[in-house]
Amino acid sequence: MFYVCPACESGNKLDLNFDIKEYVCNTCSYLIDVENNKHQKHIKIPTENVVLDIGQKGIIDNTEYTVTGIIIRKYGTSIFWREYYLKDTKGEDAFLSESDGHWVLLHNIDKMDVKRKSWNSLILEYGAVSFRKYETTECHIHAAAGFFEERLDFGISTYKEYVNGIYMVSEEKSKTSVQYFSGKHISKYKVKKAFGISNLPNYSGIGIVQPFYVNVKHTINIMAVSALLISLIQLYVVGTRTNKSVFEQEINFADVRNKEMVSKSFDLSGGSAPLKVEVSSNVDNSWANVGLGLVNEKTNEIVFASKDIEEYHGYEDGENWSEGRRDESFNFCGVAPGKYHFIISAEKQETPKVMPPSYYATQDGSLTLSRDNNGTINVTNNNTMETTAFGDSKMIKEDTTSSLGQFVHKTLGKADIDSLLNTNLAAGATTPELTENKSVKIKAEWLPVSFRNFVFVLLFIIGFVVAVWFGRKSFERSKWFNSSNSPYTYS
Template identity: 55%
Template sequence: MHYVCPACESENKLDLTFPVEEYVCQTCSHLIDATGNKQIKHLKVPTENVVLDVGQKGKIKGVEYTVVAIVVKKYGNSIFWREYSLKDSKGNDAFLSESDGHWVFLIPIHPDDFKSKNSKLPTYAGRTYRWYENSQCSIDAAAGFFDEHLDFSIATYKEYVNGTRMISQEKTSKKSQYFYGEHISKYEVKRAFKIAHLPYYTGIGIVQPYYFDTRQALNIFCVAALMICLLQLYVYTSRTNETVFEQSINFTDVKDKELVSKSFTLSGGSAPLKVNAFSAVDNSWANVQLSLVNESTNEVVYTSKDIEQYHGYEDGESWSEGNQSEDFNLCGVTSGQYHFLISAEKDGTLPSFSGLMSPDSKVTVSRDRSGIIGITDLLSGQTTTFTDGKILEKDSSEVARLAKTSFGTQKLDSLINAEALRLTSDPISSNTYVQLKATWLPVSFWNFGFILFIMVALFVAMWIGKHFFNVNKWKNSSNTPYTTS
């Protein structure tokens, strides 16, 4: 349609399919009576937070609409909201209402469809709505084309809410209208009309949905919990504790080097590998360094464990602490082929002893913890020391020759090491090995329970959050269903 403004003689064009009663000139902002082609009054131009233009097209719920008019309404002196009048190709009406960045899509409904047996709890389409509040407003600014005369008198709005739906009754001195509205996200409006920017929303809108769909979340959590339970049941019934490695390692065999264990295979789901380490420590300590090597990926998991046990008497009472056995877990071990790299050390190095006498009773041998060997000539009573057995074997002194002759062997080092274990009274020295045992456990129930706890906690937090969300949504209503302090 084509209209020439009688005030400024500018053209106003728009492809419309309905009869126009009034329009606002796009150039001079005068309200024009289209039938009499005369100016009525000058209007304020809608500008603040107005994001749609008259004539702009967009598709909502599969229907293409044209923006035919924009009206800014005012409540009190500082509260404003914007209403965009829409028309489809058949001339049907629809409206987009935006307040503080929250959008509602509305369509007119017949008053008889809105049943009101209870003035505060009427029904529409099988849903019960709760009266929210009454408000009075007037037109502050306007633009576009109108199929009826604008009413600048005070209008009363009565709003009823059910979740993300609402019924709005607009009542003026001339007529009363009802509208059914649903929340529409600003992103949907942005896509529908291809808008670059939209107003940021503040506060909670009257039909704004909660941030999470608690019913859908409950269904997801229930399905996830059921699947986790079935998986846990399968893994638990298909697996038992399985000893995959067991070996005693002499400290002398791993001194300054690592022992490579035999390979072993783990089959099944990811689970903890429990390792037990035992050493006969007595007022001493031992340490085990263990590396689990995945032979397919060469991934290495390293751990170290101290084994300590001490005891004694103090103030007439005995005390003890530590243990000769320690357990630790390598968590989340997957199936595959593995082996261990093992090294270990202990408090003290060699068994100490004294009083090893030769068969001819001419010499005695002793050794301290540091490995120093003492040879005593019983005839002269003199003692000569050597740093270790190998040096003693190579020594050509008189006392060394006497020892070799008295014991009848050149291999004194081997003899001393063998006899030391028999003669030693030192508990530290007599501890010669560490025993390792690795057991692959079933999947831990701790992880299973923790996941279920997290899901329950999340749902409870969402439910509590929804309660406070609704309390804040209804805090401006005089008919709130929530207790207020």
């Protein structure tokens, strides 16, 4: 269609043909009466957050629409919303309404299809669905552009909006007519894609038909199916377990001194589970260390672990004390089924040299020598009661400067101190027997499948569903907060 404005003689073109009664000149912004071809009044140009243009095309739900008109409505002194008039290739009408960044796609409906509940003035029924009244709003046309099949009414119009979830029914009442529209929330991203728009108004608050962030029904169904699958997998894993004790071997420290040993292979069948390893060694006031590398023979993946074994005891302040233990355990977590072997390394604390206690005193009693289990020699000048401890007899011979050293050399001369002590053992003294620590024992046990993670996942699923459900309730309360007809009570 093509019209020449009688006010400014500029052309107004639209790539559609339908009967119109008025249009707003895109050059001079006069409202033009088509039948009389005369301008009526100057119209304010739509500018407030308008993102579509007259004649712009877009595809929504596989239907191509053309923007034929734009109206900005104003409520009060500062509240605006935008209505975009659309027409498809078959001549059918549709409307895009945008307020605070929230979009609704609307279509005309027959008012005879709208039923009212006599027992409740807040309820309206359309298509066997009940809608609750949200608010009544009085507004007027603030700005307009495009082509219109009906004459624009610049007087006060009354809008009544009825809501059910993401759907709504809108009643528009002016002095001359009453119209009904059914609407559905449409994503701003869908509008952006449909019309190829780079920027859209940002969201502000919650739209009256804005959907919750997730579909609660679908979420519950997905979580229920997930919980069922996880339970079936757990049941299968538990039912297919066949192994318990999978490895046991005693390793001599001498066999792994400065090198590693490769163990025999063992098989793990069933579901993934922890592999518990127990190590023990005959430590006695000493320590030992075991290093294990668990090798998956199919993937050659290696997991390393190391464990210290320590045990100490003694007698102090009249009481016996002890700490540590001769056996320790640790886990390789989440070991998958397959064929494995260990790479083993081990070391221990070397056994200290122990000597029998001995005692020697000169005939005149002026000098006393005593040796303890550790080989330490205590030298005492009985005339002065001076005592010094020496690590061994060689250190005594080398001491020629101290007064006690000089006294020892003068008294004993070149006598062999070790020979004197060895021939004069303390009464009943014998070399203490030390526990010989020659080996470490390694035992591996594949534990039952853990239910801890299974229970944790189920609790997480249940908690997530509960959070979504309460979130939806809170969201709906917030959505109705600005309505004078809210079904919720607010403190």
